[in-house]
Amino acid sequence: MTRLIALDALWFALAVSAVGGIVAPIAIARGRREWVAIARAAVYSNFALVTVAIAAMIFALVTHDFSISYVAQVGSRATPVFFTIISVWGALEGSILFWAWVLALYSALVVYANRNRPGNLVPYASAVLLVIALFFHVLLTGPANPFHLVSPAPPDGPGPNPLLQNHILMAVHPPLLYLGYVGMSVPFAFAVAALITGAKQDEEWIRLTRRWTLLAWGFLSAAIVAGMWWSYEVLGWGGYWAWDPVENASFIPWLTATAYLHSVMVQERRGMLKLWNVNLMVVTFVLTILGTFLTRSGIISSVHAFTQGPIGYYFLGFIALVLIGSAVLVAGSSDKLHTEGRLDAPLSRETVFLLNNLLLTAFMFTVLIGTLFPLVAEAFRGVKVSVGEPFFNRMTLPLVVALLFLMGVGPALPWRRGDWPALRRKMIPGAAVGVLLSALAAAAGARSAYGILAFALAGFAATLNIAEFVTGVRARRTAHGETVPVALARLVAGNRRRYGGYVAHMGIFVAAIGVAASSTLRSEREATLKPGEVLTLGSVNARLNDVWAREEPQRAVIGATVELLRDGQPYATMSPRMNIYPMSQQPVPTPDVRSTPVGDVYMNLMSFAQDGSTATIKIISEPLVPWIWTGGGIICLGALIAGWPARRLG
């Protein structure tokens, strides 16, 4: 019953998307205005239908309806309800269904928000969104159908992937990622619609999608940080970023989206870079689909690549359609979008944005090339090579350092024309702070050149960004006699976009310092202890109390109780564990992390004697790691400030 309702809903959604995405734009192009309303209705009904399908899936999961293939694949009676619900996106078919639902939601919201807007931009954009939806519905009714009948229904299932039910962050990271990824469809759809309807609307699509792009960018940023956090808390190696293809897949579109957020300001202010901005948006969207393709098709092995199947070819077909379609459309319209630029001076914020776009684009290509190079090498040399952390660090750290520098200089320069003496005056305190920070880092034991440079430039740039707030608040206090908090609030409210951007910058600096500190000042120690013995790492004294085992409904847990001592007295207890799931070969290490603002103690149970007489414990000292998550939060706050609708704050 549940199955049939869901399948019917998906087939109807497929039909509705085809009508709204293909028939409607053709009809509208021929002047049939009544189709504008039909297209809008198609977007709404698509949303309603996909909602029915995903609700049916959640219902089936919660009621353990193992006659439905997806439930039989990821469900299990022993799994807690919460993890059962989030397993909706835990495996391939469910994640496609969830994707389709998020896309339907965005489409319905953006169409509703622009329901009274005249012209063809919105109808065409909704057609583009429905064509994307059509692709996902083809997957859902074809190779990624989660609603196959399993007969006879098994009495129980294996449960979700252990890695995905081992931590609460798995409930957060995938939805954020989909909200970020899918959100990029909105500006893409409007960019394409603008190209189709003609050059006179080339400004409208940007104005209309500004908040949507910021929203998607904020979600994507949050998703990347949440993913880092998840891998830090769950994977047990004490790191948060390994340049794995799946991480790169989320990072690559973020780079072009970030470039777009900056370069679009140049177009709004100076009417330049129209073609470039369309390009960036199209590329960002293609990269989100490419990222999904890379992680879903199994083309490149990765942390949680889904299994191989025919779905890769469907994705490839869609990428081909989007890439070649957009290339034809953008290149074909390039004459119309061509504008001759005018700059007042080489030293200006415009120039910094051009350089920022250059670096971010080069960054994107570097990561993309590194991610795809194993494939290229295999195709041309017949040899499997690895491209991992050492390569990416070598290639991208210079770009990171240069970008940090620009993030300081950009806000310090005015639009149109800057002057050297003023810039120099602003840079001096920043340089002092940078030198101080790098000296502190070196004193703390940092020895890597990039680590020290990152401290220096983050300090430099942060000072210059803070200086913008200080100058603004000071001016308001002089002019209006306001108190500091009031002046700050009004300053930000008066130009949310600008100061929201600076807040996002600050988030990046905080995270950058966290990354620099944890990668250059990290230390670790491992030892096999008997109960009562102490392992010392720097100021951390850890005493093993005992090794224990416990059975939970869905898994067995083996853990160690370790007390942290100060002056011989315990002040904290940690219990690193191993979770053993019946359906998995390897135990899942579950590190314990004790966070303080200055750093974490990261503790892993590496192994233990079966009689409980010894345990091998690894302790990693992770300075300033919480700064990374905090920085991520500040970045999102910045996006929120910059994108918040004006009337609500006014």
Place this chain on the structure above:
Amino acid sequence: MTALPPLRRARWLRLAGILLVGASLPAQQPRSADPAGRAAPALPDSVVEARTTALAGSLRCPVCQGLSIQDSPSELAQQMRALIKSQVAEGKSDAEVRGYFLSKYGEFILLEPRARGFNLLAYLLPAAILALGGVIVALNVRRWTRPSGGAGAQTGGSSPGA
């Protein structure tokens, strides 16, 4: 000393058994069999440790996805790290240690492709894109700031990057 309470299923016990081997490993690696027989002077522990860490960071853990032997908590990675350490302590050069793993696992074991032949593409292409983009930006900024306005522009130059 506490004995572990028995687990219900023997399978889990067996699964847990894998971890046991590792317990006796890192601490008890046999040192170089006959240090006196080798000409190379014994290296200080800190040097051995630092070189082991660097080497382990450049090799891919074969049973993980993209993690280095240094980073991976997996058992094989720990054993490989122990092997690297003993090879370094025996006086092998970095190239020799890397060569050993290369001869066993092929190029896949190197986390960074060797910068030679076709692999140079991975290094040079990003650099070339950056350089080309830099030239385009520089030329455009120069043209756009020329006082005489946009006259004489022949190429479509509204893109700063590639």
Place this chain on the structure above:
Amino acid sequence: MNWKRSAVAAAVAAPFIVLLAWGLTKDPREIPSPLPGRQAPEFALEVFIPGEGAHARNVGDTVSLAALRGKVVVLNFWASWCLECVTEHQDLSLAARQLAGKPVQFVGVLYNDVKDAGRQWVAQRGGEAYPALDDPGARAAIDYGLYGVPETFVIDPSGKIAYKHTGPIWAGLLTAKVDSILAAATPAASGPKGE
């Protein structure tokens, strides 16, 4: 629309699609080994399960590859926690028994496991036709460039690795490989082909 420019853009995008399409036909988990054709790494490991019949060795004895020159050696890496090892277990014993009259030695090497768990695993499956060796510290496994278990190596009488199999192997394939090596080695024993 400027169709010429469109065509150029599409032509630039096309190779990218072709590369990805080609990649889809490949299995990323399949990693070619540099070892076949090369001299097999030496090992000398202790027996902890004796095996049966022609392949049997005493528990506690050391089996070294050097001492097995002149025989085809089938070297199988396994573990009690390895799910795929279960599927190939019967086939390995079957092939070992079928080849028992020939100059062939089968050995299993336990990978990252405790001997007790290995013994129990073998006993549960009604024994194994060939001895099992212990590999402390996985030195032999690393020497053979092991990516995981099961992996099986067939070493020819001169000590060269003739074949490597990743994943569960089956009896037919194994006996065919061993027979073809023996067939090639027999004339070589009377008149060396030279190298």
